[in-house]
Amino acid sequence: MKKLLAVLLSVVMVLSLAACGGSDDKKETKALAAIFEDIVNNKHDDSSLPFAADEGLPGLGGAKIEFVFGDQSTPEIALSEAERLITEEGVIGICGNFSSATTKTTMVAAEKYGIPVITEGTSMSLTDAGYEYYGRTLPGDDVFIDNTFAYLDYLNENKAADIKTVCLISEDSEFGANIAKVEAETAEKYGYEVVENIAYNKDATNVTSEVLRAKQADADVVMMSSYAADSLLFMQEFKTQGYFPKMLFGQRGGFMASDFALNLKNDSDYVLTTSRWNSDIDNDATREITKRFSDAMGVTLIGDTLIAGWDGIVLAAAANQAGSTDGDAIRAAMAEGVQIDPATDPFGLEGYKYKEKNGQNEFGTAIIVQYMDSQLATVYPEGSASAEVQYPAKGWSER
């Protein structure tokens, strides 16, 4: 239906093909975007999601929001798409689940036209680059990985886990290399010994030699950063070699994707991963959005998909708060702190204040989840934990 004020709120740049970025699929992200559009643009008295009660954005005279989609299978395509969507579709903001590489090229266009961008590429180089219009709601690699090692300390103290050695396996792409670098530094800071640091080739025809090296190193914890197909290939090779470390930690990516549990079913059990959100967080907004999504798609909603759309809502709230669609006004609102009623926030963050200098949201928190009976359950921090961590992981034969 016709838009009152052509507020093309935000563009969800959806990953296509299994290139870099989470293994999310276009269909899932589009379904989520449709749910948010419906809630904001139409009156929903029973909903506990933001702007449900009114039609459109009150601060902008009831303007409707619309998600428009672009492709980002390579950095070059991401740049052309960003330029196309800004100049021809006239979007006022960009969000979506990006790899750090495609975020960098998208920022080239965004900085040029002064269009605010909120995405979750975790590499530190994004927040260190000094972008003016960049925002990241949830933590970057540093906080996620710091959180991981803090959790190892927590386990050593409370569960006498006696974890000392770590083996890093990461993909030789922008995504994997950044994580491996931060993991190595943080391990040193926390006093854990990195016994093996493997960077494997993204288009590998086999990962057998990587698994054999990890098996030989036999570290207490194996930390991995891989995308869709590789994470599955690794899990299968672990099973073939009959090796499963006491703790297998995946840094989001393929381990967070819906493909993971779908293909592996119970073989995914015991795998831990840092995460931004999980469907078992107990607040009304989470329960509602999870239900609406599974009604639409029949699949449980995962953090990567939700944050892709949720960043769009934050941009809308910022525009609504600033009362204008101009990029600088929205960025200013983001810097002051976007007021989102905590009751309507599935992430349950204290606030959305994006620092001027690097765009990082001060209140971003991370959680740690574990696959139990092929479903993700939050295990850390205790506040939002819904289940007890299963440690040490049982070997393949004992399952």
Added chain:
Amino acid sequence: MFLQVLYEGLTMGTIYALLAMGIALVWGVMNILSFSQGEFMMVAMYITFFINLATGWDPLAAMPIVIVTMFLFGILIYRTIIARALKGPVLSQRLVTFALGMVLTNGMILLAGGQTKSVPDKLISGTISLGSVAISKEKMVLVVTSIVVTGLLFWFMNRTKMGKAIRATSQDKEAAGLVGINTQTAYMIAFGISAAIAGAGGCAMTYSYYFMPNIGTNFMIFGFIAVCLGGFGSIGGAFIGGMIMGIIDLFTGTYLSVSYKYMAVSVIFLLIVTFKPKGLFGR
């Protein structure tokens, strides 16, 4: 550990060998570089997946159908594209297969979407451990398939009339034509067989691989290098070249460094091509 790496090397070697034999057959007979061989394997994987989805058959049960379908698919591709390209300049022959690869990959993305797929519960699974060596049954399927296919191929090429006709055509097209061999059918059957080999490989690979449309391209460069190692157009050489490739891949990966293992493969290839251009066994 050494035995385990050796076993894994041979397993990988069989995949490269299957790919390389398909390429060597087409290269030997028609002097065409088939860039689309990896994509044929990918298409076979998806056919197996869809058969399994529709009828629940296990990949092994579906293999004969997949091989026949790929054979017919190969003949269709030959008649529509390759026959015509053979009349054109040499360079366009090479690009035809690259463009075909692009069409197959992206066509499959349109058809089946980009998400990772796999064949769920398979007939044979699990691992037998012989001392320190963990033999994965899924990979055994691949090894057995490859050996069976190689045996069949050799029997066909050396024992059957059509096989000899194809070998004659690959040595000298005009001479073969003179002695009454219909070189066009020889080419067509050869291309069909090469697609069928890729089919068998793809079908067996569904046992131990998750796949998506662009998995074919990762294998392409290894197939070519294996063929060159084995020598121009010699199918036996391609099999051995593939095996060598698998072993180099595993040993450099495990003992040297994972990130440089593909470089070792390329460097070894360059040394062989520079100092022994006809490869180890080629004519």
Added chain:
Amino acid sequence: MALLEIKNATKAFGGLKANEDVTFDVEAGSIVGVVGPNGAGKTTLFNSISRTHDLTSGQIIFDGKDITKYKAYQACAHGMGRTYQIPQALEDMTVLENITVGALLKHSKVFDAMEKAKEVSEFCGLTELNGKLASGLNVMQKKRLEIARALAGEPKILLLDETMAGLNGVERDEAIELIRRINKSGVTILMIEHVMKVVMSVSDKVVVIVSGKKLMEGSPEEVTTHPEVINAYLGGGHNAGR
């Protein structure tokens, strides 16, 4: 003074000796014919002289320089033009462009080279074919084109490999006349030829090669009447029919 001296040239492919200890000279300005039965190793000798492949042992002295270790293009640059038994024209280039490639050896400006090419084409009677692609020529025209291309490089010596093969009577006479004119313009000629009539009428000296070795050399009359040559050629009791 000998322009070209072949000293104990031996060329072996594995065990097989294609040429064995062949020695002879070619006087500047003369026409020397090389004859011998099929498979005697004549073309192998030619390929060694023109440096297409290396000698197993022996020496080749051309115009005072030892070119045994030279590459093909270096030998050509020193003034040695050659043609092939099976014509090797540059297929997807025009006749004029083929000759121009030869002319470019001495004239680095394409404009001058093309002028020279037109002259040589005129000299060899190929002018009306200038614009035609080499792939469209028949065998005689292709052989003539190869001669023209070699000639355009202003060589001191021209190695002709069976330029008469496959020509009919009229074409043959034209070819003989062309070779005479080339020789008169100061180019020494060394040619392999089967057609005895041509060899006898044109060459100053004839070298006979049989199964890789030099049987004898001498004037055309001496060679044709020599019993061993007849025997080698016709094998057994036939007498040499004219």
Added chain:
Amino acid sequence: MRLKSVLASEKGFVRQVVIVMVILALIPAISRGEFFVSTLCLSVIWAIMGIGWNVIGGYAGQVSNGHAMFFAVGAYVGAWGLKAFHMTPWITMWIGAALCMLLAFIVGWPLLRLRGHYFAISTMAIVECVRIICTNWDLIGGATGVSFFEKEMSPFYTLQFQNRVPFYYICLAFMLAFIIISRVIQQSKFGYYCRAIKANQDSAESAGVNSTSYKRWAYMISAAIVGIGGALYAQYIQYIDPVSLLPLSNSMLIVLIVVMGGIGTIWGPVLGAFIMTFINQYARALFNQLSGLNLFIYGVLCLIIVLFLPKGLISIFTNDKVKGVFKKNKESGKEAE
């Protein structure tokens, strides 16, 4: 007399250059759409690389499937020159080109002795090695790539323009320069010798052509031009990493563009680059919900052209039936058929 006669014989070519350049220069005036101008810039950059590749692949007939390595060297030198030393691309571009020539010389030594498929596959192996080296070489950013987005310095210094039109005209100037160089090469002794090597290397050698050195020079010149293309591309995208610069498909796309347009011709690469880039970009923009459709169309079109127009799209313009602008000029030998 010499210069006048050369220009006279080049009348046809000069007319073509003027017409094409006028058209390309006026296009941005018609539609200012930023995405449209970006596609134009990409087309010109790909055209430059096509022209470069054409020297070794088209003229000398040595089909290299590994030109992405020169593209990457040019890009990396441009990127790090700006990021680490704040050197303007106007200088680092030529350093990059020189490095490319050196790399081509070193790589060319073992490779150019090979022929046909062996040469093609070896170049693929070499570009794989270069990709692995770049991925694991932390000094140049390794797998995390390098972004060199400069806001303070003036765009004319860093070639990173607010709106793309000035950048487009700079790239167009480079393309013009390389078109002229390509024509000079084609019509020179170098060009004739290259075509002789392409037609029949052994017979060319017996006509006095030192094929090894001519092939090496053709490889080095093509490497330099593609290197400059890489430097321009780096300033266009301002973030480069091995995964996007060095996949095998990049090298093949350069070959595809030249063959689509018309291999061995002057205008073939330019025509191929513009058509292919526009199809690729707009097919993706218009049907973005169907992922993979743009490359699907791209592949199908390549198949059709390779099968039904072996001489490439340019052959539509240059054959006699179409008198028009690209009339074949008779006097100075044909524009390469």
